[in-house]
Amino acid sequence: MDLTLRLLRHGYDAVAADRAARGVAPDAGTHASRLAGRRAVVVRSEPGARFFYDESAAERKGVVPPPLAWLLFGRGALHGLDGDAHRDRKRTMVDVLSADGLGPLVTDVGSELGSAVATWPGREVSVHPALVSVYGRAVLRWAGLPLTDERADTIAHRLSQQVDGFGFAGPAYARGWASRLWWNRYATRLAADIRAGRSQVPADAPAARVVGGIDADDRTAGVELGNILRPTVAVAWLGSFAAMRLAGRPDWRERLADPGEELARMAFAQEVRRTTPFAPVLAARATRPATIDGVRVRRGDRLVLDIMGIDHDPARWEAPGEFRPERFLDHAPGAFDLVPQGGGHPSGHRCPGESLTLRVLEATLRVLAGVPYEVVDPSVDLTRMPTTPRDGLRVRVPAGARPRSAHASSPGSA
């Protein structure tokens, strides 16, 4: 069976099911398969991951089919560019997302979430939609868009629908497309207004820097602006798993509530990234032949990076099935060992939002660690992509509880 069908049927367990069906040895780092009717080589080992990220060996153009790529990233997005066209555009994105400029966004996430959790005592709330609002308001404000909170909430939830639709889950896929078409219209107009000096977006704000830094038409500039806003909202998927893990670890919960424990929160966030199912695989096309781990690669073959397999590989991670944040306290992962947001060098296709993701999760953990909530149902459907703990993680906060974060002053680092 084709891996595409397995992805639709098994979701995050698709590669494991493919390996089992093809009789691949448990320790094999690479195996031959099929993707969308073509020969494919699925890579997990370090040599395989290096080949996947070698620009002289693999390309992206046209590999992800439009029904998925145009929904999630938008038509013409840098995810599907190669060579100089990719490099030029990537530079703008990396500049805008550099660590120096993220402080105000991260502080805002902490204070927005602090205000939100102050309303939770005595209620049962769903964490995922709450985080979509918090991250969405914060990133839209940081980007420089002058919006009311209500309008920002609406936009945040529309952006989250584009993410929620990527796994072709029936109505979610249709909702995702409705939101994508709306975003394309809204963002094209916004990009044109920013470029013509007709908007209230300050010239040095991230939205103006993205739109001004990209050498492309207004529609494509709007698509790339979405490629900063939408994935920041998507951190809510990781955030809901972070909240679930926190509830399961009272020892860490106590520690992470201490404002001085930033490094421990970063380690916890790394382990959340490693263990959270988000993108199961990535795809590219081989531009030259090779042999990887004894498996022949032909020019034109699809290459599939097995994200779930790498992040849970027993050769890389001790007890990979266990949630152990301490593994990141004194260990920085290699460029091909922890790949929830891609791997290799940042100038390649690796996600430029990793630092933002980690810092937003760190701020989220600081606030949530001070809230005495219980999880209603931690079950996770691994066949649904993207997935969250059931119902976006419903939590119950006792009446009269006083979330610590709502009273603590926010440290500048958070």
Ligand code: HEM
């Ligand atoms: C939920 C958190 C996130 C996850 C799981 C995630 C995952 C990924 C993955 C798997 C890739 C593809 C890497 C590759 O093709 O090799 C990627 C690329 C990308 N991500 Fe993220 N990401 C996240 C957050 C962010 C954030 C916060 C931003 C920006 C604010 C961002 C912006 C991008 C962009 C622009 C690319 C395209 C890079 C390129 O093709 O050169 N992502 N991300």
